[in-house]
Amino acid sequence: MSVLETPRVLFKGTMSWDPIVTNNLAPAYDEANATTVFNVAETVKAYRAAAIANVASSVNWNPDGTHRSAFFSTCVSGVDVGNGVSTDDPLIGAPVSLLGMLVDAEPYGVFTSQLFFDAMSFGIAGGCQVKAPRSQRVTSRQINFGRNLTYRYKAGVASVVWQTSFATADGLKLYPHDSPALQALAQAMAEDPTVIGLTLRWNSYRTLYFDSADVTQNPKLAQELADKLKLGGFQPNPARSDVVGVLGLWRQGEPANEPGDRTLLNAENPKGPSIGTASARLTPTSLTLDLANSISETGVDLTKQDLGPLTAVAVAADGTTVLAQLGTFAYADYDKDAYDKSSGIVVLPLDADAAQAAADNDIQLRGADGTVYLAEAAIRAYPLTPNLYIDEGDNTQVQVQVYDRGLPAGGGIEVTMVPVNPSTPVMGSVTTDPSGLAAFPLTGVQGQVEGYVLLTGPDPTPPPGGIDPQTTTYLYVRTLPADDNIAAMAPTWANVHEFVLSNWQAMAPCMDNWLDLGSEAQVKSYGPLIRKLTDPGYFEAFRYMPVTRDLSKGSRTLLYAFLDGGKKTLKAAAPHKPSNLELSRAMRR
Template identity: 25%
Template structure:
């Protein structure tokens, strides 16, 4: 089922992403993100001159200063510790300036291909996302993109309230729907070899791509079809088909560009990466300093990525809303191929394909189609987004570079997928969806029982050519990003065997991995299994499973669903563990010790192909409210209590959000270092920092946007609110 069923809409355009990068640690570990504090030990080692007493004035200046950096390959450049978007607001959208994401085609039946004469295409319909409305009005916050672990690349979460389709002037006029309550989009199948970068012009995450998915339940869905045949078909299914739960939206984000501000065009064309970074950062820092000196708001510098996607039907039984949980093919071997003409790169290319999804669908005339989602599968070779041609020699021929979907049960071959069906033009037309007519000799049972694989012709002599192979059982969760701010949390898993709910109980081993290097470090690249010996000292666990084991536990899923509980080890031992799911009778000794960005062995796991969830174990900071109460109540006058309370609140709670995420001061009109501003807004600050908005609602309203405020520090904010509202009188009792 999923978006691979019909009818479906195709869209194409851009995503803008506006993160605050002061916490990234890509070059220098200035941020102790497990504790949500500055890394004071590191700052002292660097003789930065930054202290808790002067941090508000000194850290932003230091974060904007250029300094030398040498990467692991010996390349040198200058950049600032605040990185490329120090003043970002964590927002994301499917537009950037005058660039929109538009509906580009529709498909009503299998085997027919997309058409471009639907009213949605004629009206240049746009698709976009919005966040939750502010309390008491209809103005929406931006959707928010937040890293569960700000030092890592494998779990970025895209929080949103609604997805809408309309026109530029009436953005909701065709479709508006709220996402399934409590859910969010998250970066699935994050492939860091998605762009082979043969021209050397991709920077940072410009080589990567991720798949995002969300579902819109029919209860909160409005479709105004007008004269659109495609919308009428979707509306009929949603209104009248009991197997349909609503709409599903799936997209792929790729080819990310940095430094998109006006005036950076010449910097962005510099061929040498080190010289390019130095020029870009020099101009950016100069721009920020000029703006601040002139009293203007410092510029935000969001990324702009390409996006293709599909809107289709969400069906009963599709329990995971944020990603595929069906017949998924994962990387087995490296592919070999070429950058096609007109690319100037004439040498062979190689790498790992991304994952793919396959479903069998029957058309109205009884013909059956294998519908394959290659949206995340085939890499681009360069900045022109030309797809790699998986052929034995370089040819300007759409028929060469064929792929085959192979069934282990045999029967007649399915039609091949020639290069023309996965090349750039086709990919952008159908968002990577390919349909293959299934021969009559291949029965439904043969297809359903088969182990599926994707075979490439351009492999060494004697090689089977299987670049992707199916895992019989796929286990996923919608809790891809979990925040543990209490004693424990329960994670729910869903399993599918060859696309269907298992008929027998399913055993899953859940294993705890920690980032490698252990945080806070410089830009972690992989995961290390928590085991006895070296790993317990170098990679101490952040949680234990039921029964107290820190390495792994077995979970039994009945009727495709089951859950397990993880427990905090210590109130003051935060961390960012990754819990990886291994379906089947996996023994502890068979668990991989390390999992990296690409497979280390044939058919091995990577951070792109593993099924997992990330847990942010927040510090409890239990003693902090008591310390606050004691310090305030030790004062003998209201004015003394006011002074002590403010200094404690800023020095122990607000300072990090003031200097690491400075956007509030300049864009939101809330200066967290200014007592008058905080006192005036303290009721709303406390309301928006309610942990329920983060852990249960996954709301875009939650403050801080980085979603890392501890329970203890939240209680300090509530105590401060009481003091403001009660004239700085002595705090009563042990609770308010």
């Protein structure tokens, strides 16, 4: 299933992350009310100065961020059409392009990162290429906090799985030309009715800050950035991660937003060198393991820890008795070179007896001394929308798909949504329909951000630590406040600026490069464009405003009332359009 079957396309490179992080802490931002927190009589200028003051202390490492995240120096590194990784395909070396907006649905935490984007591509127009318009946003899953403990700064210790899927029905196009890999993908999409598009999955790791692999330099570099910011001007400060990834088939019933397949968990999840959660795909002839997010590194040079030979086994219900050896692979099969070559994917050939033993029994990954590093969790419940946004007063449904060993489960399975916040009522249990789908009714009662752990079976025991992204499945719901009091205000510039626009003017200095949110004239002149970019129907688009996706219904109502009034009263003179002669002479002055 998914990217763990062939054909698949592998890629490797680097990704930049440039979020504004001023809204990550309660003193500066109220995530429930979706507002910037101004101190008494504080101005936009003073708020920005306070954000800069927090740079040197590493509280705020990027007050001038744009939220833009992009692949760069990222290219196709290999293909696999069923005979192992090959570098002979004409697609090898072709660029992989993605530009998205990094936004946390829950700004105070790290479990809800997502990328809003419009399209991405593999290859070059006119040659071998995949053109993939967005079907849905990219979602982060399975954060591994023990990935690289030598770089202890912000997300530097962690790695993350990112996934989205592209539906053929949404305009996905392949131009194979002479690429055997793209030809095989195109053939499967054209001839197999169970293939509905392509799935993209990648792993980001070794996130470096201030362009330095030496974490001891970060305090000095942070101070240098703060000094530059005090002088004025625009100073974005993106972090950068290494990435490896894979593009493969997306079949009916497979999760679009997170790894499905069969899931192997590190139930203990120690925050130290270990093996993070992995995915596995079983066929009658092979077991494919996705270890992209699993084996930790020993340093910033990305040398993989050597755990010796690792063996996959099928075990009985007691979790101890080995029913079959599924295969062993050596350190050379998961070291840095192997990881770069295969994007962390390891394939073990199986005989018929071993495949049969693993079909209906749990799979484990063990060390040579018998240590169980990973153990399968057969039943998994995944939200169809991992990060759900609703308005206060809205009624909707949370839909959850249950899987049994990587396949959609049947009916009669109890699913419970347990809130992370103990003061929030449990959603109750819902039983899956014959397709394994459960639906929970949800009403937006008040502005808040709430996480829920998804549990299956009768009388489930909530995990004591709440969400563990390595072991639990979960979703977040962000309810934006109604702000009826703001909607009822007179649509004056003073009200619009104080209660709507000043939030983002203060928090996002980068906006000054395009639109001064403190200028009545500019806001009015850009009115039609502002209406387009803030329209709820534009929410998934790359250029939606505000990028933080926290514009309440009441704030939008007041903003639109102001813009409507502006269009009636504002009669700006048409700007003078210089002639070519004037332009030519201006160049000489």
